[in-house]
Amino acid sequence: MGRQIPGSGWPGNLQDSDKEEEVVARVYNFSAGPAVLPEEVLKEAAEEMLDYRGTGMSVMEMSHRSKAYETIIKEAEADLRELMNIPDNYKVLFLQGGASQQFAMIPMNLMKNRVADYIVTGQWAKKAYQEACLYGKANKIASSEDQTFSYIPDCSDLPVSEDADYVYICENNTIYGTKFKTLPNTKGKTLVADVSSCFLSEPVDVTRYGVIYGGVQKNIGPAGVVIVIIREDLITEDVLPGTPTMLKYKIHADNDSLYNTPPAYGIYICGKVFKWIRKQGGLEAMKAHNEKKAAILYDFLDQSKLFRGTVRREDRSLMNVPFVTGNEELDAKFVKEAKAAGFENLKGHRTVGGMRASIYNAMPIEGVEKLVEFMKKFEEENA
Ligand SMILES: *Cc1c(COP(=O)(O)O)cnc(C)c1O
Numbered sequence: 001m002g003r004q005i006p007g008s009g010w011p012g013n014l015q016d017s018d019k020e021e022e023v024v025a026r027v028y029n030f031s032a033g034p035a036v037l038p039e040e041v042l043k044e045a046a047e048e049m050l051d052y053r054g055t056g057m058s059v060m061e062m063s064h065r066s067k068a069y070e071t072i073i074k075e076a077e078a079d080l081r082e083l084m085n086i087p088d089n090y091k092v093l094f095l096q097g098g099a100s101q102q103f104a105m106i107p108m109n110l111m112k113n114r115v116a117d118y119i120v121t122g123q124w125a126k127k128a129y130q131e132a133c134l135y136g137k138a139n140k141i142a143s144s145e146d147q148t149f150s151y152i153p154d155c156s157d158l159p160v161s162e163d164a165d166y167v168y169i170c171e172n173n174t175i176y177g178t179k180f181k182t183l184p185n186t187k188g189k190t191l192v193a194d195v196s197s198c199f200l201s202e203p204v205d206v207t208r209y210g211v212i213y214g215g216v217q218k219n220i221g222p223a224g225v226v227i228v229i230i231r232e233d234l235i236t237e238d239v240l241p242g243t244p245t246m247l248k249y250k251i252h253a254d255n256d257s258l259y260n261t262p263p264a265y266g267i268y269i270c271g272k273v274f275k276w277i278r279k280q281g282g283l284e285a286m287k288a289h290n291e292k293k294a295a296i297l298y299d300f301l302d303q304s305k306l307f308r309g310t311v312r313r314e315d316r317s318l319m320n321v322p323f324v325t326g327n328e329e330l331d332a333k334f335v336k337e338a339k340a341a342g343f344e345n346l347k348g349h350r351t352v353g354g355m356r357a358s359i360y361n362a363m364p365i366e367g368v369e370k371l372v373e374f375m376k377k378f379e380e381e382n383a
Contacts, residue, residue, distance in 0.1 A: 028367040031345035032174050032320060032358040033197070033218040039362075041272040059268045064261050073257065073264075076271030083274060083282055086206050086229060093228040093249065094257040094267050099124070099196045099215035101247075102226060103131035106168070106192055106211065107138075108243040110234060113163045117141045119184060122149045122173035123351065124194060129168070135240055139164070142184075148352070149176040151312040155184030166190040166210060172198035172317050174218065175349040177310065177356065179317040183208055190234065197319050199227070200277055201361060202287035210234050219319070219360045221270035224263040277361065286361055290318040293359050293368045297321050300372045306330075306379040310354065324354035331355060334378055343371055 029036040052059050055068050062069050077092050086092060095101070106128070107116060114136030118129040120143040132138035139161055142153040160167060167186040172179045174197040183191060190210030199214040206212065211230045217223035228249070235249045245251055251259050277286060298316060301309045301323055310322045325331050331354050335347045348354040359368055 027342045027344045028363070028370065029344045030357045030359065030363070030367075030371070032349070032356060033215070034223050035218055035358055035360050036362045037221070037269070038273065038276045041269065041276050044272060045269060060265045062264070064258060064264050069264060072268050072271055073262070076267055076274060079271065079274035079278060080227070083200060083277055084204055084206055084229070089232045090206060091228075091230050091232060091235060091249075091253045092257075093230065093252045094262055094270075095226050095228055095252060096224060096263050097226060098223070099194060099213065099226055100127065102194070102213050102228065103128040104134070105247050105249070106166075106213075107132040107135040108240045108247055109236075109249050110190070110192070110211070111136045111165050111240060112238060113165050114240075115139070115161050115163045116166050116168060117158075117161050117164045117189070118168045119143070119153070119155060119158070120145060121152055121170055121178060121180075122176045123349075124174065124196070125168070125170035128170065128194065132168070141167075144178075148310075149173060149178065150310055150315075152178050152180055152315040155180075155182075157185060158187075160185075160187040160189055164189050166192045168192045168194075170194040170196075172196075172201075172319055174320050174358075175322075175352060175356075177317045177320040177322040178312075178315040179319075181314065190231075197358075197360075198317070200274075200283060200286060201290050201319055203283040216266065216270055218358075219362075220273050222266045225266040225270060227270070273362075287318075289365070290359070290361065293363065293365055294318045294321065296365070296368045296372055297357060297359065300375060304375070304379060306382060307375060310352070319360055320356055320358045322348055322352060322354060322356040324348075328353065330382060333382075334375075337378065338371075338374060341374055343374060 049058055080092055116132055117139045120126050120129055120140050129138055129140060141158045142155060144151050144153050167184060167189045169180060169184060171193045179198060192211040193209055195212055196214035197218040199219045201219060213226060213228040216225045216227060230249055235253050237250060239248055301307055306325050307323050310324055335355060338346050346355045346357060348356045
């Protein structure tokens with residue numbers, strides 16, 4: 001960076017200050033998470049790093065009770081509400097512990113009858129199910145494990161338990177690349193959804209859910225924040241005995257996510273991403289952009305003689321695209337050569353093998369186009 005830092009008389013601070021502006025080389029990052037973020041957001045955060053809008057400090061150094069921070073978190077919530085069209089009878093909570101903490105927090109707060117139904121469509125749903133088993137009777141009412149989670153089971157008429165407190169899904173399966181295109185018929189029971197890897201990727205009807213939650217490091221911001229959107233009637237004092245204070249939705253709802261120090265810097269970045277999405281045209285625009293990107297990749301996979309997608313066509317995710325050559329050595333060669341060409345993190349999840357391209361909101365179309373060009377070339381060379 002060539003910019004003089006005002007007042008920075010510290011030794012070490014000025015080391016780079018007389019260099020010319022550095023050329024920043026960014027790769028195409030296909031990581032499943034933490035994942036690519038909009039460059040505009042990263043640049044803006046960099047510009048505000050030392051002095052956030054005249055406060056003379058970084059957001060990282062700021063009291064979470066300060067006026068400046070109050071504006072940051074309030075605006076983040078308002079922008080998210082606007083983007084997702086969140087009704088007034090839903091609370092938005094910015095919490096910690098990642099998506100995985102919710103695997104316990106959900107049963108602790110919602111299992112009034114100590115019964116819940118789980119649809120197991122991948123590792124994350126399975127982990128949530130296993131955690132719920134610690135707190136009550138969790139029923140696996142559907143699963144796609146029989147075919148390595150490569151499809152979404154028919155959920156139109158499942159044996160939903162009479163006394164189920166909720167029905168749980170993982171809406172987009174990050175590892176396997178499947179997505180619920182229609183929500184399950186919960187027969188009137190509350191739907192709880194982990195949307196970590198499809199958060200803000202397309203419009204959503206919040207009223208169909210009791211709880212929507214996700215870790216933000218897939219599509220929204222830096223790891224360390226989990227967003228929970230929860231219908232108010234589900235937030236009660238009536239939680240399982242022994243539920244820690246920090247794991248009660250009510251304590252966070254009553255305190256507007258400021259019961260204790262929130263993941264303040266992470267929320268600030270999420271807020272910038274919400275504004276970026278609004279500027280792109282909101283969730284309708286995101287959906288169009290994501291469909292276009294995914295089509296480029298899936299269309300190529302469908303006609304390729306070397307690569308093939310691993311997911312049943314109608315259940316394909318717009319966000320995570322797993323594919324294989326059918327030959328492990330060739331897969332490894334592809335990942336290695338792709339990396340050398342500037343396409344990072346294409347290795348599939350360790351439980352699936354092969355490749356996976358995660359093409360979240362912030363992945364530009366050129367990233368996918370260039371990847372497909374590279375795949376074509378690889379196919380020719382390895383035919
Ligand atoms: C990544 C992921 C998780 C786990 O998130 P953590 O924040 O690491 O706990 C859970 N569910 C889904 C769908 C994910 O993609």
